[in-house]
Amino acid sequence: MKNKTVIITGANSGIGKEAALRFAKENYRVIMACRNLDISRKVREQIIEVSNNDEVELMELDVSTFGSIRKFCSDFQNRYDQLDILIHNAGYFNHGEPYRESADGIELTFATNVIGPFLMTHLLLGNLRRSKDPRILFAGSNIIKHFFDPKRKIDFLDGQYEEIIKSFTVYKMYAQSKMALTLLTFKMAERFEQFGIKVNAIQINGATMSKETIKKFKPKYKLIAWVQNIFIPPASYMADKYFKICTEEQFNHTTGKLFNDKTEIMLPSPNEYPGFIKQMKQIFGTSVYPAYTENSNVSDKLWALCAELTGNPMITYEKHNLDPKIE
Template sequence: MSRIVIITGANSGIGKAAAQKFALEGDHVIMACRSIQRSRTIQQALIRNTGNNDITLMQLDISSFASIQQFVQQFTERFEQLDLLIHNAAYLKHGEPRYLLSEDDIELSFATNVVGPYLLTQLLLPQLGKAKQPAILHACTTNIKHFFDPKRQIEFDNMRGEYANQRIFNSYKLYGDSKMALFLLTIKLAEQVKEQRIRVNALQINRVKLSPETIANLSARYRILARLQNPTSQPPSSMADLYYDICTSTNYRDINGSLINHRGIVMKAATSEKPHPFQLIRYLTSDQYYPAYATNRTYLDQVWDFCEQATDTILSKQI
């Protein structure tokens, strides 16, 4: 029997390349996409290119609790189990000047990149528990290197718009905060679901070619930058291959709660939140260390508690 794989944001960039890779390997791919209309032609092209008819398109806005619940209901009506869950979709709009809230009143990058993935995972744990070798993968970024700066903190006090009008808004900073939070969630979730044999890891993505649609969505300044960077960036298929390896290869079978770099190497935590300047240079110039911020129990619990409280009314109904 083929594996069932959910890939969020599978209509573009790395997610689309991953849908192609898993389909070519014979898996049943669920493309969980925000717009059915925009994704339908991609689904049809993937079916043609791979010769795999088991590519299912389902609507999911990962920033919306209502959409996540509806997606899970439809998924569980059709599928008994889930083998792999790949949280690839993300919100980043370089140059966006406004602090935006999701429809559930959570800062939009946090809603899309952290709380939505948390809720989707929690609701799908029973299906993942039925799989032979279940795994979850989170798409992270090298942007989390900014947390080597001891002053850098996730803005937990501003997740509901508390300081939206008082603090300077920087969409790139909030994206980085949300991706660090996603990595913290990876570590904590891996601990929580270990007994269910579910592996949870994160991939630190470096610089991958952006799709024309993604570039068109950027502000003018970042559009120019992206066009200049694109020729020297890696193709999306390189990360898609890594998604596949991390989720399925025996090389990663014992890897859990880890951050893996874009070369497939399991990264190590820096030893101190305030590294000596020489050590800091070593950390910043190597691609094998992540900030010790991610090992701090206070922050790990803070992310978990925030997600738990934000989704409490939905998850308490499940018990």
Template sequence: MYLLYTVLASLFCFLTLKWLKRRRFCTDSKRLDGKTVLITGGNSGIGKETAVALAMRGARVVIACRDEGRAKKAVGEIKTRSRNVDVFFMELDLANMRSIREFCKAFLQKEKRLDILINNAGMPSVLDWTDDNFSMCFGVNHLGHFLLTNLLLGRLKECAPSRVVTLTCSNYKYQKLDFQDLNYNLFPLFTYCRSKLANIYFTQELARMMEGKGVTAYAVHPGYVHSGWTCHFSILFRMVMQVVMFMFFVPCELGAQSVIHCAVSDEVTGHSGGYFADCQPASLRPFATDAGVARKLWEASERLVRLA
């Protein structure tokens, strides 16, 4: 009898974990031949899986990240898995505004098209600062992508219809923005939540500004993904989180599905400015849909990154 109870309990736990990890796959097989895709942080995790999927559809894929060695290795893997040699690396440090400006200048000189921009790179809740004295989470997750998108917006409009897909997180719901201290960095987890809320406001305001101009924008919660984000923390934390991620988090391939869906599917075009999870529109807390706050954040961000 004890053995039977053990088997049943194990089966229950297994099925529960499977249920927690259930996810939809992007079923749209639309080709992207002749299209150019830029993915920040495309050398690992969700970004790399997204790069593989879009390269398989025939897109020219540019991955932008800091580490040249890891990026070149990732480019080789993406080419092999996708059977597409049109995959390239360009150096970009989202924690440095000068690097972002230099990257955009080089990209615009080299690439004549930009059809899909995927703001994928991100920093977890770390207590650190960017080269421009912004808190690392807010500086990279929001301000870095804000400046990058704005500097490339002209090319996106030239190549319309085009899309901007920005990764966020459902953790946005645990914090609100404080315009007296957008650079808040006292509790890193709070800063992370605020940066993910900023991604949502950014997407909404971008969609509003680009209405009728052929550029659509989407914020995507990829789910809780088993990736390499723990590399920024202690060994003990990493060991504990490896167990937690194995049990409850989904693989990067599954985490990338909603991103791929928003990048390729025609179903999403009527939801510009929307928030997506599990390959479908998802609801937001009322405070995260405030158009006035979204506009105020946009104007504040313009001042912070000195965008003329």
């Protein structure tokens, strides 16, 4: 796989680090797209040593900032013509943090987990289209189970920013951002199918957090994180699922799907409100996801918002033009 290139965002810790190692061991050219270069340089050296693959490159990327995304994509395109796999692994979820905005004036959780990946994917679309088997994978979360409640919605789509700030919690916004990411997965799969680009997501139920990640938490949340680490699988477990979805032949034609942690394809829940027993099966199971994702009005509104916030209200796709027209 020496001629195949994979970009993994947030590849310096947790699942991203293990995924970078997994691909490197299989002789892929691995691009570690990371914000903290000091930590990432050491991780890169470890991955090269363990995998015996020196085709591991570190490139700076803050996925919450449009300027950083544009620079990353430009630098990548100056070095490489083709991209085979794009894994959006980086995410923001910092327990107890107050409302914060990105450098572009967007709530930081939503900017990092939704808007940034939207822009990055479009800027790299031409490179993906040059691959014979291009695949995109988004790291989702089982936190979207909150949307089994029919009253839940993505507040960001209503433009009620004062209300968002007033009732803000990182946990609530994280749930909304991961639901939005699931909606984007399905919408991108639909739009990019004509180019042969497979777009899927995986619902992560948790993974052992690194010491670096836990250090970012406030004291009372650190204890919770340490306890959680006892009961959840190591990051390498989910990294193997990343690799499987992005490389195996059985998924050559699979697109627009949400996978569980066993790499089984999940289905939308019925629209009708279930009884108590079925509710419990939905909440604790891994076979269905909320029917909220099936609302085309919501996904269209989300797509329009992402285009507007990234300054790209007109995005067109032409079959014979490898690079999208972004105005």
